[in-house]
Amino acid sequence: TIYVITPTYTRLVQKAELTRLSHTFLLVPQLHWIVVEDSPHKTSLVSDFLSHSGLAFTHLHVATPRERKLQEGDPNWLKPRGVEQRNEGLRWLRETNRNRAEDAVVYFADDDNTYSLQLFEEMRWTQRVSVWPVGLVGGMRYERPVVEQGRVVRFHTGWRPSRPFPLDMAGFAVSLRLVLVNPEARFDGDAPMGFLESSFLQSLVTMEELEPKADMCTKVLVWHTRTEKPKMKREEAMLKQGLGSDPAIEV
Amino acid sequence: TIYVITPTYTRLVQKAELTRLSHTFLLVPQLHWIVVEDSPHKTSLVSDFLSHSGLAFTHLHVATPRERKLQEGDPNWLKPRGVEQRNEGLRWLRETNRNRAEDAVVYFADDDNTYSLQLFEEMRWTQRVSVWPVGLVGGMRYERPVVEQGRVVRFHTGWRPSRPFPLDMAGFAVSLRLVLVNPEARFDGDAPMGFLESSFLQSLVTMEELEPKADMCTKVLVWHTRTEKPKMKREEAMLKQGLGSDPAIEV
Ligand SMILES: O=c1ccn([C@@H]2O[C@H](COP(=O)(O)OP(=O)(O)O)[C@@H](O)[C@H]2O)c(=O)[nH]1
Ligand SMILES: O=c1ccn([C@@H]2O[C@H](COP(=O)(O)OP(=O)(O)O)[C@@H](O)[C@H]2O)c(=O)[nH]1
Ligand SMILES: [Mn+2]
Ligand SMILES: [Mn+2]
Secondary structure: OEEEEEEEOOOOOHHHHHHHHHHHHHOOOOEEEEEEEOOOOOOHHHHHHHHOOOOEEEEEEOOOOHHHOOOOOOOOOOOOOOHHHHHHHHHHHHHHOOOOOOOOEEEEOOOOOEEOHHHHHHHOOOOOEEEOOEEOOOOOOEEEEEEEOOEEEEEEOOOOOOOOOOOOHHHEEEEHHHHHHOOOOOOOOOOOOOOHHHHHHOOOOOHHHOEEOHHHHOOOOEEOOOEOOOOOHHHHHHHHOOOOOOOOOOO | OEEEEEEEOOOOOHHHHHHHHHHHHHOOOOEEEEEEEOOOOOOHHHHHHHHOOOOEEEEEEOOOOHHHOOOOOOOOOOOOOOHHHHHHHHHHHHHHOOOOOOOOEEEEOOOOOEEOHHHHHHHOOOOOEEEOOEEOOOOOOEEEEEEEOOEEEEEEOOOOOOOOOOOOHHHEEEEHHHHHHOOOOOOOOOOOOOOHHHHHHOOOOOHHHOEEOHHHHOOOOEEOOOEOOOOOHHHHHHHHOOOOOOOOOOO
């Protein structure tokens, strides 16, 4: 099984993002989707969406504490996003797998990225931690582990290559076994900018142990796409005239 | 068959967009994808992508004349996009169907929008022209035809509801038969802003004849999402140091 942990939060494009992501996942054999809402409760939008998705899923929720939450207007690198939600997914996996040692892989998939189908075939054979390039991330065409003689020796990145694991969240998968035998491994929301992935991976693996996938990290199979926030100017103007869109119609 | 005509053009997110779009289409029975590149030649990125996609497809190309093309920095409402490409798709359909009257539907699907699977089941039964709401478009939560007693009587839109067909490109499908019996129907790239869809639909149908789908146009099954243009600041800085990403690695 591939367990995919996806943090998600309420916003105008949420249902659209979950819709196209679910189509990718429907084409991946043996995938279990762990959707963790950044919310004090499960929303009906996500509940209804998941129950009609056709996917095997687990629906969780945990709200990011207010002081950790990015505020309107904050630059998006100020605070990491989805931290508590990924940790909640890990907590559920550990709880659920207390009494068995299932052969499975864990992947952290943000709801706005783009994933090829090939990516999942690459990660399926992870022993400990597998890695690959990520496109359109960090102000670069791609970031990637550089492989020499079958081993990762350094990282191609535009910023602080000396970080322990200068990898995007979308650039690695971990075996469930490794998650279970390291019950303390989690994402540290207080890690300095760019060190969130390292805070988790450091307790699991060394650079030398990383398993390079995607043709020795020479193929881009996942893209760090971001979706524009839709403008609502006319909606606001129409609302003032009593002509706004019907709030009962879900978007 | 549902013939989907998609204009597309070279940019950093192109392969990512085509990838997630292809996953949606892989889940739709009887779909034929007509991909029309805005380019003086077919690119190898799109050719290779399509041949590995697993979809039934036709690959065409036509370059937008330079004076019609949006320039860097132009506001994106200045000129319509994808016009010549959609017309090229229509030309191919008419040429290919010269000697038969296949029962089929034509839909114009931009490469950056988000499509539910249900949408395709709705449009499959189009007699002449079917219509439905589009989410996140025109500065509104959604735009939609308003239906009374089973007929479209007006349009919910934030701008010039008096246009002949104030519908987004993603909000209608046309029967192939209607396209074939109206050989002159095409998109007019010189139509004033917001009148591109009308320039095509006016020669095919009247408002009264429109077939409302998606539960009498009360469900949003397609979203006019847009993808952020990725920043390449660090890439440029790295390039200057001779440390740029390998151009041979396709993104
Ligand atoms: O307040 C927030 C903001 C984001 N996210 C989720 O966290 C992940 C990363 O967020 P985002 O894609 O906005 O980050 P970026 O693209 O800037 O890396 C995504 O799955 C989001 O849905 C969240 O749960 N709460
Ligand atoms: O120079 C261009 C710009 C856009 N497009 C295509 O035309 C369609 C509409 O463009 P876009 O999504 O940028 O328009 P908007 O989102 O602003 O409606 C999309 O399928 C694009 O790939 C194109 O062929 N050439
Ligand atoms: Mn993101
Ligand atoms: Mn678009």
